[in-house]
Amino acid sequence: MQKLKLLFVVVLLSAGAAIKAQEKIVWEISSGDTAHQRILFRQINNVLTAAPDTKIEVVFHGFAIFAVLKDTGYFHQQIQQAHKRGVIIAACNNSLKSRNISKDRVIPEATIVPVSILEIAGKQREGWSYIKAE
Amino acid sequence: MQKLKLLFVVVLLSAGAAIKAQEKIVWEISSGDTAHQRILFRQINNVLTAAPDTKIEVVFHGFAIFAVLKDTGYFHQQIQQAHKRGVIIAACNNSLKSRNISKDRVIPEATIVPVSILEIAGKQREGWSYIKAE
Amino acid sequence: MQKLKLLFVVVLLSAGAAIKAQEKIVWEISSGDTAHQRILFRQINNVLTAAPDTKIEVVFHGFAIFAVLKDTGYFHQQIQQAHKRGVIIAACNNSLKSRNISKDRVIPEATIVPVSILEIAGKQREGWSYIKAE
Numbered sequence: 001m002q003k004l005k006l007l008f009v010v011v012l013l014s015a016g017a018a019i020k021a022q023e024k025i026v027w028e029i030s031s032g033d034t035a036h037q038r039i040l041f042r043q044i045n046n047v048l049t050a051a052p053d054t055k056i057e058v059v060f061h062g063f064a065i066f067a068v069l070k071d072t073g074y075f076h077q078q079i080q081q082a083h084k085r086g087v088i089i090a091a092c093n094n095s096l097k098s099r100n101i102s103k104d105r106v107i108p109e110a111t112i113v114p115v116s117i118l119e120i121a122g123k124q125r126e127g128w129s130y131i132k133a134e
Numbered sequence: 135m136q137k138l139k140l141l142f143v144v145v146l147l148s149a150g151a152a153i154k155a156q157e158k159i160v161w162e163i164s165s166g167d168t169a170h171q172r173i174l175f176r177q178i179n180n181v182l183t184a185a186p187d188t189k190i191e192v193v194f195h196g197f198a199i200f201a202v203l204k205d206t207g208y209f210h211q212q213i214q215q216a217h218k219r220g221v222i223i224a225a226c227n228n229s230l231k232s233r234n235i236s237k238d239r240v241i242p243e244a245t246i247v248p249v250s251i252l253e254i255a256g257k258q259r260e261g262w263s264y265i266k267a268e
Numbered sequence: 269m270q271k272l273k274l275l276f277v278v279v280l281l282s283a284g285a286a287i288k289a290q291e292k293i294v295w296e297i298s299s300g301d302t303a304h305q306r307i308l309f310r311q312i313n314n315v316l317t318a319a320p321d322t323k324i325e326v327v328f329h330g331f332a333i334f335a336v337l338k339d340t341g342y343f344h345q346q347i348q349q350a351h352k353r354g355v356i357i358a359a360c361n362n363s364l365k366s367r368n369i370s371k372d373r374v375i376p377e378a379t380i381v382p383v384s385i386l387e388i389a390g391k392q393r394e395g396w397s398y399i400k401a402e
Contacts, residue, residue, distance in 0.1 A: 023389040030173075030268065039298075039330065043385050046362050050383045062173065094180050115184045117177050121157040121263035129389035132266045132400045134298065164307075164402065196307065228314050249318045251311050255291040255397035266400045 023047075024055040026123035028116070029133040032063025034074050036134035041078040043133075048085055057123060058082075061092035061116035068110045069101065076107065083109040092116035157181075158189040160257035162250070163267040166197025168208050170268035175212040177267075182219055191257060192216075195226035195250035202244045203235065210241065217243040226250035291315075292323040294391035296384070297401040300331025302342050304402040309346040311401075316353055325391060326350075329360035329384035336378045337369065344375065351377040360384035 025047070029040055040058070047054050066072040068079070068091045083089055091110040096103065103112060113119040124130050159181070163174055174192070181188050200206040202213070202225045217223055225244040230237065237246060247253040258264050293315070297308055308326070315322050334340040336347070336359045351357055359378040364371065371380060381387040392398050 021390065021393075023386060023393060025385070025389050028265075042366075046383050047385050051386055054386070054389075098176075115180050117159070117181050117265055118157060118185055118188070120265065121159050121188075122155065124263035125155075125157060125261075127393070129392035130264060130398060131296075131385055131388065162399075232310075249314050251293070251315050251399055252291060252319055252322070254399065255293050255322075256289065258397035259289075259291060259395075264398060 022053055022055070023051060024128040025057070025131055026120050026128045027056060027058045027131045027133060028120050029058060029060055029064040030062035031134055032066060033134070037064065037067055037075055040133045041075055041082065044082055044087060055086070057088035057090055059090045059092065059113065059116050059119050060110070061095040065091060065095040065099065065101070068107050069105045070107050071105060073107065079107065079109055090119060156187055156189070157185060158262040159191070159265055160254050160262045161190060161192045161265045161267060162254050163192060163194055163198040164196035165268055166200060167268070171198065171201055171209055174267045175209055175216065178216055178221060189220070191222035191224055193224045193226065193247065193250050193253055195229040199225060199229040199233065199235070202241050203239045204241050205239060207241065213241065213243055224253060290321055290323070291319060292396040293325070293399055294388050294396045295324060295326045295399045295401060296388050297326060297328055297332040298330035299402055300334060301402070305332065305335055305343055308401045309343055309350065312350055312355060323354070325356035325358055327358045327360065327381065327384050327387050328378070329363045333359060333363040333367065333369070336375050337373045338375050339373060341375065347375065347377055358387060
């Protein structure tokens with residue numbers, strides 16, 4: 001009976017450790033290359049398949065901003081799927097402004113953030129891990 | 135009156151949070167492509183415009199070492215402006231040595247660090263966020 | 269004599285600071301370009317020459333997976349040397365599976381990890397610094 005109790009405690013502690021091990025990932029993509037973007041979405045799927053409760057925010061800026069526009073993105077289906085699974089899709093407002101792109105062109109799944117680099121740095125400061133896509 | 139006091143406390147706490155939110159960013163650039171270097175300096179400007187008290191250190195190494203030499207860099211004006219605004223310009227000594235570049239050729243705004251990767255890793259250990267330029 | 273004691277304490281404290289400053293680096297490489305891989309191994313050597321007790325884990329994934337296969341890698345000698353010096357060589361299982369590569373082809377020095385991104389994020393969560401190779 002004591003052994004059973006001990007086992008129970010160990011299982012509980014392990015569960016606690018597993019809960020703690022939830023990852024939070026802020027992902028940067030600035031590449032306009034659709035091959036790189038395709039890899040990004042495959043990696044997001046791989047992560048969410050292995051660890052479904054991973055928090056993910058993808059920050060699109062620079063040439064990658066076109067991936068989150070209604071009329072230019074190649075990966076709307078992948079973005080919608082990721083968005084449904086809780087992935088935050090962030091679009092850099094500076095990248096929009098410097099290209100004279102109206103906010104109306106941004107897909108509804110995306111959240112507009114003022115400055116991509118500050119968004120990524122802030123998330124790291126709050127303990128998120130950083131991944132730089134190709 | 136109580137409500138006013140509460141509002142005052144909330145405002146004070148928010149101000150405190152804003153002060154805490156100062157970012158520290160260690161930026162790595164190893165690309166010798168001047169297009170990538172131009173993007174870097176534009177991003178630094180964007181960050182300092184939005185959050186002027188952000189601490190920034192840019193570590194130039196590999197092919198990017200030529201950006202911080204007196205006779206080869208394309209962006210001396212941008213570097214001088216960044217330096218005046220408090221941005222630390224770091225040049226990797228290993229990158230100099232492996233190319234037989236004398237330290238005399240390094241611009242005066244730059245600080246020479248022994249090993250770029252250890253500089254970047256050390257800053258992260260001390261709580262700085264990391265950004266990898268193109 | 270008092271001065272000698274003080275010096276001794278200062279030396280001890282400095283040694284303590286040096287011990288605390290040990291870096292832990294998780295390195296990501298996804299490039300299949302052997303020029304990028306050559307730079308990676310040179311950087312690892314630079315780091316271990318300057319700070320021999322640095323903990324390093326290199327995560328090979330994407331196109332870089334071929335660097336850790338018995339029949340396709342160009343840098344077995346460098347990998348063996350790094351491995352002997354304590355560098356963890358990690359190979360992403362998802363990268364193997366998506367290319368139908370049998371685990372038998374992976375070099376014995378490599379440790380297979382399920383999902384590269386989760387490995388890298390987990391190490392960062394545990395306080396390791398992150399370096400993204402070219």
